[in-house]
Amino acid sequence: AQSVAQPEDQVNVAEGNPLTVKCTYSVSGNPYLFWYVQYPNRGLQFLLKYITGDNLVKGSYGFEAEFNKSQTSFHLKKPSALVSDSALYFCAVRSSGGSYIPTFGRGTSLIVHP
Amino acid sequence: GAVVSQHPSRVICKSGTSVKIECRSLDFQATTMFWYRQFPKKSLMLMATSNEGSKATYEQGVEKDKFLINHASLTLSTLTVTSAHPEDSSFYICSAPLGTEAFFGQGTRLTVV
Numbered sequence: 001a002q003s004v005a006q007p008e009d010q011v012n013v014a015e016g017n018p019l020t021v022k023c024t025y026s027v028s029g030n031p032y033l034f035w036y037v038q039y040p041n042r043g044l045q046f047l048l049k050y051i052t053g054d055n056l057v058k059g060s061y062g063f064e065a066e067f068n069k070s071q072t073s074f075h076l077k078k079p080s081a082l083v084s085d086s087a088l089y090f091c092a093v094r095s096s097g098g099s100y101i102p103t104f105g106r107g108t109s110l111i112v113h114p
Numbered sequence: 115g116a117v118v119s120q121h122p123s124r125v126i127c128k129s130g131t132s133v134k135i136e137c138r139s140l141d142f143q144a145t146t147m148f149w150y151r152q153f154p155k156k157s158l159m160l161m162a163t164s165n166e167g168s169k170a171t172y173e174q175g176v177e178k179d180k181f182l183i184n185h186a187s188l189t190l191s192t193l194t195v196t197s198a199h200p201e202d203s204s205f206y207i208c209s210a211p212l213g214t215e216a217f218f219g220q221g222t223r224l225t226v227v
Contacts, residue, residue: 034215043118
């Protein structure tokens with residue numbers, strides 16, 4: 001079985017400050033990890049993924065995430081938050097060798113204050 | 115990246131009527147598509163996996179007769195909510211896998227009055 005934990009329902013950060021949205025996972029075998037962003041009444045937009053290679057993955061809109069195998073984590077980060085980054089963020093995992101259906105975390109609402 | 119188009123984006127219907135939601139992969143073929151339901155401020159709940167040329171696979175607790183899924187071609191899957199009731203009001207999202215990624219439609223906000 002595979003699972004994703006996003007321990008924070010909401011993250012608040014001031015504009016210009018660095019942000020981190022946490023994600024830990026559990027999966028059999030090697031993980032494929034993803035971050036998506038959702039704006040109100042919209043579908044999910046792909047931000048970045050880790051499949052293999054460098055543990056630090058850079059994605060869209062200045063976001064990056066670090067794959068940490070020992071801590072089974074894939075935290076999303078951005079050096080300087082923008083008000084427009086305020087949205088709902090989902091972490092997802094699937095096994096490289098198992099089901100191709102990703103499992104999503106419950107989502108973290110990011111609020112960036114001006 | 116690949117594009118998945120979902121239509122309509124918003125629909126209001128009366129109780130007892132049926133509503134059809136379409137999901138199209140615009141620039142790639144998708145033998146499989148996923149249908150999710152999302153409650154307010156909640157994660158996505160996988161409802162079913164749509165398979166081109168065969169029956170859909172429903173998740174436990176999802177009523178097959180209520181949520182009819184048809185994967186008519188390699189680029190089109192439809193979800194029909196039959197005899198809709200207010201409790202069916204929700205945000206429905208489709209997704210199609212391509213390679214290691216999944217691409218999502220824009221979502222459909224269904225309101226049953």
